Amino acid sequence: xxxxxxxxxxxxxxxxxxxxxxxxxxxxxxxxxxxxxxxxxxxxxxxxxxxxxxxxxxxxxxxxxxxxxxxxxxxxxxxxxxxxxxxxxxxxxxxxxxxxxxxxxxxxxxxxxxxxxxxxxxxxxxxxxxxxxxxxxxxxxxxxxxxxxxxxxxxxxxxxxxxxxxxxxxxxxxxxxxxxxxxxxxxxxxxxxxxxxxxxxxxxxxxxxxxxxxxxxxxxx
Amino acid sequence: xxxxxxxxxxxxxxxxxxxxxxxxxxxxxxxxxxxxxxxxxxxxxxxxxxxxxxxxxxxxxxxxxxxxxxxxxxxxxxxxxxxxxxxxxxxxxxxxxxxxxxxxxxxxxxxxxxxxxxxxxxxxxxxxxxxxxxxxxxxxxxxxxxxxxxxxxxxxxxxxxxxxxxxxxxxxxxxxxxxxxxxxxxxxxxxxxxxxxxxxxxxxxxxxxxxxxxxxxxxxx
Amino acid sequence: xxxxxxxxxxxxxxxxxxxxxxxxxxxxxxxxxxxxxxxxxxxxxxxxxxxxxxxxxxxxxxxxxxxxxxxxxxxxxxxxxxxxxxxxxxxxxxxxxxxxxxxxxxxxxxxxxxxxxxxxxxxxxxxxxxxxxxxxxxxxxxxxxxxxxxxxxxxxxxxxxxxxxxxxxxxxxxxxxxxxxxxxxxxxxxxxxxxxxxxxxxxxxxxxxxx
Amino acid sequence: xxxxxxxxxxxxxxxxxxxxxxxxxxxxxxxxxxxxxxxxxxxxxxxxxxxxxxxxxxxxxxxxxxxxxxxxxxxxxxxxxxxxxxxxxxxxxxxxxxxxxxxxxxxxxxxxxxxxxxxxxxxxxxxxxxxxxxxxxxxxxxxxxxxxxxxxxxxxxxxxxxxxxxxxxxxxxxxxxxxxxxxxxxxxxxxxxxxxxxxxxxxxxxxxxxx
Numbered sequence: 001x002x003x004x005x006x007x008x009x010x011x012x013x014x015x016x017x018x019x020x021x022x023x024x025x026x027x028x029x030x031x032x033x034x035x036x037x038x039x040x041x042x043x044x045x046x047x048x049x050x051x052x053x054x055x056x057x058x059x060x061x062x063x064x065x066x067x068x069x070x071x072x073x074x075x076x077x078x079x080x081x082x083x084x085x086x087x088x089x090x091x092x093x094x095x096x097x098x099x100x101x102x103x104x105x106x107x108x109x110x111x112x113x114x115x116x117x118x119x120x121x122x123x124x125x126x127x128x129x130x131x132x133x134x135x136x137x138x139x140x141x142x143x144x145x146x147x148x149x150x151x152x153x154x155x156x157x158x159x160x161x162x163x164x165x166x167x168x169x170x171x172x173x174x175x176x177x178x179x180x181x182x183x184x185x186x187x188x189x190x191x192x193x194x195x196x197x198x199x200x201x202x203x204x205x206x207x208x209x210x211x212x213x214x215x216x217x218x219x220x221x
Numbered sequence: 222x223x224x225x226x227x228x229x230x231x232x233x234x235x236x237x238x239x240x241x242x243x244x245x246x247x248x249x250x251x252x253x254x255x256x257x258x259x260x261x262x263x264x265x266x267x268x269x270x271x272x273x274x275x276x277x278x279x280x281x282x283x284x285x286x287x288x289x290x291x292x293x294x295x296x297x298x299x300x301x302x303x304x305x306x307x308x309x310x311x312x313x314x315x316x317x318x319x320x321x322x323x324x325x326x327x328x329x330x331x332x333x334x335x336x337x338x339x340x341x342x343x344x345x346x347x348x349x350x351x352x353x354x355x356x357x358x359x360x361x362x363x364x365x366x367x368x369x370x371x372x373x374x375x376x377x378x379x380x381x382x383x384x385x386x387x388x389x390x391x392x393x394x395x396x397x398x399x400x401x402x403x404x405x406x407x408x409x410x411x412x413x414x415x416x417x418x419x420x421x422x423x424x425x426x427x428x429x430x431x432x433x434x435x436x437x438x439x440x441x442x
Numbered sequence: 443x444x445x446x447x448x449x450x451x452x453x454x455x456x457x458x459x460x461x462x463x464x465x466x467x468x469x470x471x472x473x474x475x476x477x478x479x480x481x482x483x484x485x486x487x488x489x490x491x492x493x494x495x496x497x498x499x500x501x502x503x504x505x506x507x508x509x510x511x512x513x514x515x516x517x518x519x520x521x522x523x524x525x526x527x528x529x530x531x532x533x534x535x536x537x538x539x540x541x542x543x544x545x546x547x548x549x550x551x552x553x554x555x556x557x558x559x560x561x562x563x564x565x566x567x568x569x570x571x572x573x574x575x576x577x578x579x580x581x582x583x584x585x586x587x588x589x590x591x592x593x594x595x596x597x598x599x600x601x602x603x604x605x606x607x608x609x610x611x612x613x614x615x616x617x618x619x620x621x622x623x624x625x626x627x628x629x630x631x632x633x634x635x636x637x638x639x640x641x642x643x644x645x646x647x648x649x650x651x652x653x
Numbered sequence: 654x655x656x657x658x659x660x661x662x663x664x665x666x667x668x669x670x671x672x673x674x675x676x677x678x679x680x681x682x683x684x685x686x687x688x689x690x691x692x693x694x695x696x697x698x699x700x701x702x703x704x705x706x707x708x709x710x711x712x713x714x715x716x717x718x719x720x721x722x723x724x725x726x727x728x729x730x731x732x733x734x735x736x737x738x739x740x741x742x743x744x745x746x747x748x749x750x751x752x753x754x755x756x757x758x759x760x761x762x763x764x765x766x767x768x769x770x771x772x773x774x775x776x777x778x779x780x781x782x783x784x785x786x787x788x789x790x791x792x793x794x795x796x797x798x799x800x801x802x803x804x805x806x807x808x809x810x811x812x813x814x815x816x817x818x819x820x821x822x823x824x825x826x827x828x829x830x831x832x833x834x835x836x837x838x839x840x841x842x843x844x845x846x847x848x849x850x851x852x853x854x855x856x857x858x859x860x861x862x863x864x
Binding site: 087097110128 | 700720721738740779784785816
């Protein structure tokens with residue numbers, strides 16, 4: 001079994017027009033900048049991007065928004081200091097936006113990856129974000145029914161990987177990467193170091209079964 | 222913050238008559254034999270035991286069953302070679318039994334620990350174990366609605382721990398231990414080695430926030 | 443009739459497991475399949491108790507009580523292995539990440555219904571384990587069993603009579619007498635154990651075998 | 654009226670955080686609370702992006718781009734820290750494992766309703782982050798904010814007018830003018846910023862302050 005792919009370009013080649021793409025990262029940690037750049041070069045459009053943030057300045061997801069490759073954004077915190085390209089596209093009505101509370105976003109992706117049909121969460125009950133959703137009160141506490149959220153692809157960033165697709169992370173750069181690996185049909189990881197030896201099975205965070213390809217990209221953000 | 226407790230006896234002292242107690246382990250791996258023995262010595266009765274298995278021979282949960290301390294068992298696989306005390310108590314009508322598919326058992330405990338109100342799983346749909354339960358068909362696939370499963374206490378076994386309650390495991394001995402740490406109000410861990418230094422934050426499997434007390438028990442099964 | 447022994451049956455199942463597959467082997471006979479996968483194929487074995495990349499049984503004296511599989515056999519790790527806890531383990535199963543599961547069975551029906559966790563003998567308390575999670579999540583379910591019960595009665599049926607594990611979940615059945623696929627039309631013959639005659643196998647099968 | 658500056662307000666909040674508490678500090682002003690916890694108390698800080706045991710800001714030049722908190726500030730680890738992924742992080746919040754969360758707010762109502770994620774200004778696209786998960790799960794919610802908006806209008810109200818983050822979730826409000834508990838009767842005075850008069854504070858509050 002060898003999931004190694006030579007270049008970032010080869011890694012993103014399976015992504016086609018209109019695909020849904022989960023992109024790991026929070027703030028500037030754990031974002032697969034290399035894979036995003038490769039997707040930019042490839043020029044694939046009509047994408048649904050599922051991510052916590054919607055990019056800031058001219059980096060990461062902001063580049064895809066600037067280039068007009070994004071049709072839809074599903075995220076918890078699209079607006080942040082410097083998220084000019086998101087704001088421009090949103091104000092011009094050029095992208096659809098679904099705002100999901102952050103924990104619900106993670107849990108919906110997990111439900112997809114774990115084969116569940118949905119779940120009840122107290123998050124958002126009684127708020128705008130629950131409007132139109134099925135709700136239920138159990139023992140006096142209100143819950144909202146949330147659906148699984150799957151994607152065609154996930155773009156991930158990890159510290160180390162091996163040829164089986166096992167991944168481990170550094171510091172606070174795990175964030176959404178492990179759960180997105182589970183929730184996408186085809187998960188692509190860029191890793192700072194692609195190890196020749198298998199990773200220590202005790203310290204693997206994302207088992208390779210959740211990862212379809214892995215490529216080395218040593219550059220740190 | 223110091224969650225260290227001197228003896229196994231002190232660790233189980235908060236467990237009172239009629240409590241619900243999750244017990245980690247699968248087969249003979251990751252079972253908190255020391256804490257079970259301490260609970261046996263304490264003699265606390267009327268317990269609801271939540272565990273994958275119901276003990277075999279004269280060890281582990283089987284001891285509690287033999288001593289008549291268990292009123293109810295919630296597990297996926299009570300019957301296994303040598304589970305004589307479970308079988309004796311069950312046949313005599315002395316214990317109540319709820320059989321839950323193994324993945325549903327883990328997921329119900331997780332739902333409790335994660336503050337969710339329940340979830341839809343395809344597991345068991347159309348079978349005896351779904352009888353009387355709410356069901357739903359989504360995109361042609363049948364799902365069963367399952368409720369969170371919480372407990373007053375969890376008894377856990379780990380390889381290493383520190384004074385903050387952080388735990389790491391060895392080999393296949395994780396099994397139900399991490400999720401039970403989340404699902405119980407008061408989680409008690411016996412660890413082979415109680416480290417003076419904090420565990421490496423990258424390799425902690427169960428963060429100490431899920432653990433209320435930790436005690437060293439170096440004996441291996 | 444020619445009946446495959448356990449080792450030959452395990453080898454027959456192993457032939458149908460492709461290179462690179464993620465496979466869960468059920469308790470009992472299916473455990474032996476891993477010893478028969480043809481040379482040159484890298485198959486990665488998942489065990490529900492929290493490992494992917496199950497390696498061979500360790501040499502005597504080198505057993506680690508915290509390194510076991512779902513059958514409680516002592517194991518080692520294969521290269522590329524990972525350990526994890528139960529929720530992640532069952533996410534792999536329920537979420538469709540494992541490619542193939544090989545399970546034993548009491549009964550299989552021609553519509554793919556599987557009964558492998560409880561009989562109609564009420565003296566035994568029920569014990570389901572992870573079988574129900576496997577069958578709903580893993581896209582390819584292989585069943586590996588004897589063609590008949592000890593009393594000669596058929597285990598391949600028009601409808602199961604024992605409590606079900608899952609509905610319409612079985613893809614292929616490997617028995618000591620034949621290999622059969624479950625199709626929309628019912629059981630369809632894949633191959634017979636060499637030396638057997640279809641009519642003889644049909645005679646000990648509780649549903650029509652299509653060819 | 655005497656108005657606490659940001660540092661004094663952070664110190665006032667910190668006074669109410671007990672030894673051994675697990676605490677989540679929201680983006681912005683709440684981040685500064687950790688710098689003011691009285692000596693001798695070990696408080697463990699959770700950050701939603703995957704760390705429990707947030708340590709102080711690193712010395713200049715020693716920042717690690719993969720060591721940040723939810724406010725995107727560079728951080729270090731405190732002894733006893735652990736890293737984890739997002740589902741586990743939010744399980745800590747939603748599941749009631751964290752003891753106290755300190756959040757900023759646009760508005761707080763006397764029934765404990767909180768509005769802190771969207772105003773009625775439709776030019777801004779909404780951004781909710783993790784606030785809704787925190788308020789439903791964490792048993793004690795502290796709000797830390799100015800008592801009034803820049804135009805002098807009250808932020809403590811009988812009912813919120815902005816979209817809600819959570820219903821009946823706030824326990825205590827720390828402002829530059831006073832500290833108030835949310836009780837079944839409405840706002841109840843805990844203490845006034847020294848030098849202030851209750852009548853003056855009541856005059857800039859949009860709901861009755863009980864004493």
